Amino acid sequence: MDTDYRLSSPAALRNREPILDVLRTVLPERGTVLEIASGSGEHITHFAAAVPSLIWQPSDPSLAARTSxxxxxxxxxxANVRAPLDIDAAAEPWPMVDADAVLAINMVHISPWRATLGLLGGAARLLPAGGHLYLYGPFRCADVPLVASNAAFDADLKARDPSWGIRDLDTVAAAATPLGLNLDRVIEMPANNLSVVFVRG
Structure with a gap:
């Protein structure tokens, strides 16, 4: 019997359509979309099937994820999805020289802060003027207390790894601005998540 190496994430199946709805307003008509931390691969295969005019480049530092x-x-x-690349957001250089858009879904809070800084730096290097960096996940927002479910999630993340945790959106934006990535819009999503869109100046 053949081994099935496909991983599956219930969260990916729940949120892929709402994310795709936002991406349709963000992504260019043509070009290459790089996804950082593609995980199981369910997001990018769904997006690629829905938007065949774009070339989709998955990546993940995990061998199990790339195998999935x-x-x-x-x-x-x-035909419009390339083979997955081994990219650690925090490491340089990335094995890509350009991309027309960069995505990172549920990565920022489940990785060390240096990975977010690496993501911002890598996107700034790759994106053309007007290109978008799209982030999805829970964030802390100024003057808005974390809802109970996100507070519990944040505590669980930090218990698993003290370098993980829900990031402050203003802090992320402050790190992005000097790199030429300007906060373009923030969209509320289901389950207390946000779509955060930066544009390359």
């Missing part, structure tokens, strides 16, 4: 992405692509071949 490849398995999903084997199960549902998509």
């Amino acid at each position: 992405i490849a398995a999903w692509l084997h199960d549902t071949p998509l």
Whole structure:
């Protein structure tokens, strides 16, 4: 019996359509979209099938994740999805020289702060003027207390790894601005998450 290497995330299945709705307003009509921390691969394969005019480049530092992405692509071949790359957001250089958009879904809070800084720096290097960096996940917002579910999630993340945790949106934006990434819009999403869109100046 063949081994099934496809990983599956219930959260990815729940949020992929709301995310896609936002991405349709953000992404260019043509070009290459780089996803950092693609995880199981369920997001990017869904997006690529829905938006065939774009080239989609998955990546993940985890071998298990890259194997899962490849398995999903084997199960549902998509001509507009490239083979997954081994990219650690915090490491330089990335094995990409340009991208027309960069995505990171549920990465910022489940990684050390240096990974967020690396993500911002890498996006700033790759994106053209007017290109977008899209982040999705829970964030702390000024003068808005964390809802109980996000507070519990934040505590669980920090218990698993003290370098993880829900980030302050103003702090992320402050780190992005000197790199030429300007906060363009923040969109409320289901389950107390946000879509955060930066544009390359």
